[in-house]
Ligand code: ZN
């Protein structure tokens with residue numbers, strides 16, 4: 043029982059994501075937006091180098107992708123929005139400002155439905171706006187041992203969108219689950235690769251702590267430098283714990299920005315409120331405000347594909363599966379496509395159950411074992427379709443199919459492979475009868491038990507007979523033969 047004076051705390055988390063948009067060119071110039079493999083400073087022009095007099099032009103495709111995202115996130119799209127300069131000085135920002143959006147963003151007031159801890163959740167989306175990326179700094183030691191910093195501006199001006207979530211998350215797990223769902227959504231609508239390792243999907247979070255009775259409220263702490271979903275959850279858990287400890291012993295939690303130090307597993311103070319940037323936002327004078335027509339909004343909305351949450355809900359109703367199973371099968375669009383392709387039209391719930399079991403238990407297991415990417419499976423839909431059909435036709439036992447699966451070559455017919463590996467069901471009546479006779483001869487106790495009325499003893503006889511056929515006998519058929527033999531005499 044906690045002491046009466048002990049405070050109960052509540053955690054408040056909000057997410058902020060920067061995602062790189064899947065466009066060919068940069069946000070305000072015609073340079074290629076692909077900076078992954080290009081030699082440093084090869085995809086640059088006066089605009090993204092920030093040279094005096096160069097004028098930006100808005101990338102239409104980037105606006106459209108941002109709109110798609112906003113609509114997929116159930117946002118409102120105001121009829122009018124504008125671009126603003128966010129001013130700060132850093133060597134990777136040649137213009138001395140970023141062209142972003144401040145008080146009038148492209149999309150506002152949406153939400154994302156996701157699942158966390160088996161519960162359906164709704165995460166509010168404050169806004170989605172467009173902005174541009176900065177260049178990259180490379181820190182090196184030169185031949186004399188001196189420290190040098192090199193600037194690569196290929197990434198300067200690459201289209202980004204910033205997605206700001208409402209501070210309505212209550213735990214690190216929930217924050218992680220919403221992020222995973224958001225990445226999935228962006229990938230499903232072709233807005234971004236969502237690749238965390240390559241920096242195409244970057245997440246910051248803010249976390250604050252308050253007493254549930256409202257008597258104590260800590261400052262808002264912004265956390266940066268989290269480079270994986272695991273890092274997000276770990277960093278937030280650390281921060282939640284740190285803040286609760288401070289408040290529990292009567293100390294305060296100052297408002298500040300902290301960085302996640304992955305190797306040490308702690309967050310470290312980067313700057314306090316006093317050192318916070320003043321970005322001196324003002325409207326971008328070189329670009330006109332944007333009017334978004336209702337027709338354009340309707341057209342983009344109509345072009346949206348089925349979203350992950352919708353597909354998940356459809357799987358539950360159409361195939362009669364659990365939320366968890368539907369979530370697993372729709373976590374990657376290509377896995378969901380595979381599942382539906384294997385099933386084909388007019389599938390029954392029973393068919394869906396069989397294909398879902400093979401996909402979730404066997405194929406995803408094999409995928410992990412082989413270290414395949416999360417959206418790639420070891421066999422094709424046509425192969426699984428044939429495998430399931432062969433089992434249903436009694437040509438292959440489930441046990442033999444499981445043995446066959448990891449030995450199946452790419453695009454090889456499962457029936458042909460089963461024949462090659464001598465795994466096809468034993469169809470020879472005489473051979474099956476011989477296996478039954480042998481079994482009864484070597485297991486007289488089980489035979490006696492069964493005949494005395496202990497019918498469960500048939501299990502042992504069944505197992506033994508199947509073993510004698512090298513696992514190739516259909517259990518149903520062996521059971522029928524055994525029962526007949528046991529009742530004879
Ligand atoms: Zn350029």
Ligand code: MN
Pocket residue numbers: 060173204
């Ligand atoms: Mn930003």
